[in-house]
Amino acid sequence: MSRYRIPILVWCILLLNVPALGLSATYEVQRGDSLWEIARRFRTSVARIKKINGLKSPRIYPGQQLQVGEKIREFLLPNGPYYHTRPARDLQDTRDYAEGSSGTPARDFARARGLLASHRSELEVRFARIKGRKKPLRGWRIVIDPGHGGRDPGAIVSNRDGRDRGVHVVEDEYVYDIALRVFERLLLYGASVDLTVISPNHLRRDNTPASSTFVNEQNEVYNDPAMSRSSKNGSRPGSDNINRRVRISNAFFGGRSKTLFVSLHADNSPGRPKGPLVIYQKKGRRVDRASKKLAESLRRALDSPTVPAQMGGRNLAVLRGNRARAEVLVEIRNVAFVGDAWALRFHETREEDADRVVKGILDYVGE
Ligand SMILES: [Zn+2]
Known part of the structure; x- marks a missing residue:
């Protein structure tokens, strides 16, 4: 039966070899290189390369050996289907298509919590076996907020699949997938992590077959x-009760000081440039x-073409009243x-997006 698939998959994960982590990488400067290009290639910043190499100026020369910091190795968890119950369709072929839940929010909550708790404890067992594991985020409490879910799908845009059929991409399903990938990495690096919204049905997923799109499931719960x-x-998440996400976060932070909050979105913003954008806002009238x-660390890690946007203190409810040390x-x-x-x-690009978010957090904490 389908509900037995998860423990079997997790068992398979435990048998996999684990890559060495936290290896420091060296790069030999080539003719025509600039520090900016090297920083970009290794997903780090010019400032960080200068700092770890003790450079006073940005001048470099061919043949020079540069430390380029710790490269985040590929995170070798297989992409599961990980379903309790498969969605009824593999394709979001109309904008309005949605699947509800066969359970109540209370039942979905119990199932979602159980699913996440077993995933968390399996990961902890697995990570504990990694020799020389570094925990740069030890002592930090981090909340990842999948920006939509439940009754609120977020943006829905039309796209074409590989066979030129019309499909629709639903923001909340993909952002939830990236949030779980970020959650796993933060655990690996020793942080205490929680999510504001959880799904009763699945953990992160791949797109197999490649023609499939995640369909809008409306069963997520706070x-x-x-x-x-x-x-x-x-009582499921909706666009009308964003402040509940703030309450969940503040309860998890419990007045501690080493706390971060990251809300993840993929909105439909025709007026903005392509690519990632990081947003923070004023505390009242102050920066x-x-x-x-x-925000600046994340911008560098994400290679965003746009400087972080600063909002007025009352703009975004999910950041307003949030008691994290830093919230974006x-x-x-x-x-x-x-x-x-x-x-x-594609799960490969979501994997890379998750790497970049975590890189931005590691850089912020390390500086
Ligand atoms: Zn959004």
């Missing part, structure tokens, strides 16, 4: 028993320096652009 106690679907710094919203892709919506559909 990661809080009190908020998911109701038997009514109205929030910690959030600005986190990341538009990981802009699905107004066909290429960005297309990229979201």
